[in-house]
Amino acid sequence: MSAPIKNPAAETLPRPAGLAGLAADWASDQRTFKNVSWGKAMMWIFLLSDTFIFGCFLLAYMSARMSTTVPWPNPSEVFALEIGGTHMPLILIAIMTFVLISSSGTMAMAVNCGYRRDRKKTAILMLVTALFGATFVGMQAFEWSKLIIEGVRPWGNPWGAAQFGSSFFMITGFHGTHVTIGVIFLLIVARKVWRGDFDTERKGFFTSRKGRYEIVEITGLYWHFVDLVWVFIFAFFYLW
């Protein structure tokens, strides 16, 4: 599937300079992004679209928070935990953020090992990434239950603006769904790597197409994106 092939004829042509050159490069023959496979291009464009979804969610939440006339609950206090008698604001969120960012690290290592054709390491690193992801979702479930026990509902909470609960469940829920889908995706690809599908050129169950190790990187793109979105949610929802 569209592996990079060099085009010597294109190298010898005179190139227009400046903006015209930029336009000419983008408009060039057969492929706009040289050395980018179909799958990777598709994932990037999907992520761009998904950015708009999270952007709209966050903007809607921010406009609600800025225009509310009742006090907004203090996230440092709401998300504080008592651990061993010590009051620690945002501690759970800090751990969750640490876990998710670490998972991006193991994911990057998995991509590297994938291109080295190190099946075992790749699969293990992907499983570790998935495990981190699952831990994140588990902690989020804990956080949800804690807030629900304390009386936070989509339609109201004991501390102030009702939009606090609605935005919280909606945004973290949507992000958590993304992480969960990512975990499932990671497990599927890890299984394929482990079984050696990309060496034996086994055909996909649904698509009947051969996969390549690049799918590890494409999965990684999605995973890093979900991670990056979390950083924004962290900044705008918890730290604000």
Added chain:
Amino acid sequence: MVDVRSGIGEALPPPEVEDVELYHPHSWWTRYVFSQDAKVIAIQYGTTATAIGMVALALSWLIRLQLGFPGTFELIDADAYYQFITMHGMIMVIYLLTALFLGGFGNYLIPLMVGARDMVFPYANMLSYWIYLLAVLVLVASFFAPGGPTGAGWTLYPPQAVLSGTPGGKDWGIILMLSSLIIFIIGFTMGGLNYVVTVLQGRARGMTLMRMPLTVWGIFTATVMALLAFPALFVACVMMLFDRLLGTSFFMPAIIEMGEQLQYGGGSPILFQHLFWFFGHPEVYIVALPAFGIVSDLISTHARKNIFGYRMMVWAIVIIGGLSFIVWAHHMYVSGMNPYFGFFFATTTLIIAVPTAIKVYNWVLTLWRGNIHLTLPMLFALAFIVTFVNGGLTGLFLGNVVVDVPLSDTMFVVAHFHMVMGVAPIMVIFGAIYHWYPKITGRMLNEVLGHIHFWVTFIGAYAIFFPMHYVGLVGVPRRYYELGETTFVPESVHDLNAFITVAALIVGAAQIVFLFNLAWSLRHGREAGGNPWRATTLEWQTPETPPPHGNWGKELPVVYRWAYDYSVPGAPEDFIPQNHPTPGRLSHEGAS
């Protein structure tokens, strides 16, 4: 602009895109139903969109019957009327126009016109259709749900959309509507990603972006816009669904209904309007840009002349696409937002007139001294230009705040957007079907029936919408179930309304002639051959007609020139196909 000198020795660009292995269907089911062939998917999209569009057409009849002869038909009470206008609008804009242009024409034409075997991910493409079908079924289900479909108006503005005074507000109507839209967006995204990646990364050798037919440019840009605009609608739908189902207050202010204080409080209805129109305005161009592209190709082919200012046409499409993301609040001048916003959005709105005018001038200049064949596609293309200019001019009225405020929510607005977004794109759709039907089926559509269809539709559309401008100017509000004894409405308005209704019934009936023609010509139409219009673009150069799965036989086509080499001096025929090997000049841009 285009160098068509022949005989210059040049290197043929080597293939950069590997030929893909396609999924080969093994049974009738995988060949015609769960098919991964973009052309079959296109026909599935087209058929489904047309079927649901006929429902919307029937609804428009019912709307007009009420407006023309109020109180005559007991079936149409106030609730039913609001349900009809809501479903008519939503179906026409989303489930017919968007699906038909992008899912239908996009799927059929993109792979053929850029010289690919199929979309890049045929399996996701197939899923896209089935999810679209699910969205349509959920939408149709709302007709049978308790309380009927939603009657909130196609804009679904809260708070009224989820209150009990609105049909479907406290029943299933609004829930099914929002769910259907969410499903539609998910399905569209799968297809849309395919269209974009196919255009960007899967073109034939020699097919630079600046050699692509404008049809592909229009559909491509519209798809990119849809991928960035639909998220806002998705978010708005999710949030309103939560407001309705979970009791959140994203869009719901504190509100008293039937003397009872509701649980809602603190939400912002204006926020919904911003999200909705951040989708809604680009949506206008998501429908218009494919129409712009297709009509450019129709005009060029049937006037046997190259499109005037190809490069400007491309840039105009791209600039319109970009600008349309910063004009959305011109739909909200009377919403109570900050008046300074109105100033900004009026300015950006009027700037869009510049690239749009460039396109209109270029179409006219393409026709200028062309060898115009008044074929059916050409007739529809001409009708489009006229109608689009008409609708565009009233757009200038509505784009200015001071003129818009008195005209807001009158029938003038209805007339305006039906001209520019209803009639104009539909004209292109008809033209395109008459143009490409021979490629899809191998047979020509019947000309006599086609002419009846064209003239009744074209003149009829003006009979409907011209008087409607006047009705709006005298102040008749839109969305009113009946006018009753209103002193400022002159008697002539009632007569005009009856006239418009009769015209609408006739135009609707003409569409049945068209559908009959589609079915009849499938068996009895004249054999078309591979290239009946003597057109240059790649889809007419396929070895077989209709093209089989994989489109091109053994060898993928190689492109040597742009799509508009008509009436080239010195050439043996009045068109040179894009894959004709007398070489043009190879450059990084192709047509330069």
